Amino acid sequence: MIEAGEGKDAVQAQTRCTIGVNDATFGIREGEIFVVMGLSGSGKSTLLRLLNRLIEPTLGSILVDGQDVTRMSKRDLIELRRRDMSMVFQGFALLPNRSVIDNVAFGLEVAGVGEAERRQKALQALVAVGLERYATSWPDELSGGMKQRVGLARALASEPTILLMDEAFSALDPLIRTEMQDELLRLQGEHSRTIVFVSHDLDEAMRIGDRIAIMQDGVVVQVGTPEEIVMQPANDYVRSFFRNVDVSHVFRAGDIARHSQLTLIDRAGLSVNAALEQMRSHDRDVAIVVARDKRFQGMVSAESLREAVRSGGPDPYHRAFLPDTAPIEADTPLCQVMGRVAESRWPVPVVDGRGRYLGAISKSSLLMTLDRAA
Numbered sequence: 001m002i003e004a005g006e007g008k009d010a011v012q013a014q015t016r017c018t019i020g021v022n023d024a025t026f027g028i029r030e031g032e033i034f035v036v037m038g039l040s041g042s043g044k045s046t047l048l049r050l051l052n053r054l055i056e057p058t059l060g061s062i063l064v065d066g067q068d069v070t071r072m073s074k075r076d077l078i079e080l081r082r083r084d085m086s087m088v089f090q091g092f093a094l095l096p097n098r099s100v101i102d103n104v105a106f107g108l109e110v111a112g113v114g115e116a117e118r119r120q121k122a123l124q125a126l127v128a129v130g131l132e133r134y135a136t137s138w139p140d141e142l143s144g145g146m147k148q149r150v151g152l153a154r155a156l157a158s159e160p161t162i163l164l165m166d167e168a169f170s171a172l173d174p175l176i177r178t179e180m181q182d183e184l185l186r187l188q189g190e191h192s193r194t195i196v197f198v199s200h201d202l203d204e205a206m207r208i209g210d211r212i213a214i215m216q217d218g219v220v221v222q223v224g225t226p227e228e229i230v231m232q233p234a235n236d237y238v239r240s241f242f243r244n245v246d247v248s249h250v251f252r253a254g255d256i257a258r259h260s261q262l263t264l265i266d267r268a269g270l271s272v273n274a275a276l277e278q279m280r281s282h283d284r285d286v287a288i289v290v291a292r293d294k295r296f297q298g299m300v301s302a303e304s305l306r307e308a309v310r311s312g313g314p315d316p317y318h319r320a321f322l323p324d325t326a327p328i329e330a331d332t333p334l335c336q337v338m339g340r341v342a343e344s345r346w347p348v349p350v351v352d353g354r355g356r357y358l359g360a361i362s363k364s365s366l367l368m369t370l371d372r373a374a
Contacts, residue, residue: 254330
């Protein structure tokens with residue numbers, strides 16, 4: 001019926017069977033946080049459970065480092081789950097008759113790891129989530145956020161390369177949820193894992209996701225970065241998801257930096273007259289000065305160059321650098337950039353983590369971005 005073009009509703013009406021996931025074809029990159037989003041019943045949790053065969057796929061293949069999970073024997077599948085995949089559920093699922101450290105070590109115990117080794121790994125996982133002081137506490141002595149941290153520590157204890165998270169933070173209060181998101185990003189920064197994160201919360205997806213997959217009626221209708229999906233939604237369903245998104249929290253400085261500003265290479269022998277001639281020939285009032293390795297040095301204007309010459313003294317070129325033109329890093333959220341751009345007389349330079357110039361943001365380029373997103 002699917003191959004004949006029938007949809008999910010028609011199949012369910014005629015067969016009482018529900019299409020959980022339909023022809024989902026995509027790749028997940030090593031080390032990224034890949035968020036799966038969709039309305040309730042769209043198939044996102046089913047998709048997650050297919051990856052480790054908690055739900056058996058009807059057909060198709062699931063490749064992990066080239067190995068097809070759907071063809072694994074039961075023994076190999078168990079080994080994959082123990083060695084490479086861990087899962088964090090929405091419910092904390094802590095065992096009430098076990099202490100915190102014994103809950104964290106439970107998976108290792110099932111896997112046959114010796115007591116001394118599993119307690120050491122469990123304690124390391126608790127340290128990672130900031131709960132080592134509660135190792136001997138009982139689950140009913142913890143808050144909801146702390147219980148979720150224990151669940152995360154239990155998943156981390158086996159040192160997985162792939163972490164599957166099924167609406168892991170959705171049962172938490174908004175403030176605690178934000179703290180857990182920050183905790184996940186911190187852990188990811190310290191030890192990069194491949195994370196597949198199911199969520200129905202748009203703000204959460206935009207905040208933590210490197211890429212987002214949008215599901216509708218079991219179909220993956222679009223995969224892309226938050227910026228790509230906001231600017232180029234695949235259909236009205238996706239567009240409705242992002243209609244009220246505050247784009248200032250989606251885009252970062254590097255996304256809107258432009259290369260339209262004139263750049264001058266700071267090298268021995270570069271004279272003020274040569275710089276002025278380049279600015280005149282390109283019809284520019286200001287120019288960005290970069291080193292040979294593209295590291296940002298400063299910004300000059302035609303007027304500041306002339307004033308440096310008039311005032312006399314050595315090295316007029318570097319004395320012409322304009323004040324208050326410190327660069328911002330490319331990963332700075334747009335919401336933190338807007339005020340700086342609005343107050344600056346000049347375009348605001350943008351650099352990467354090593355200080356290399358990537359472009360500049362002018363008032364006009366900022367307004368154009370906001371207008372296109374609207």
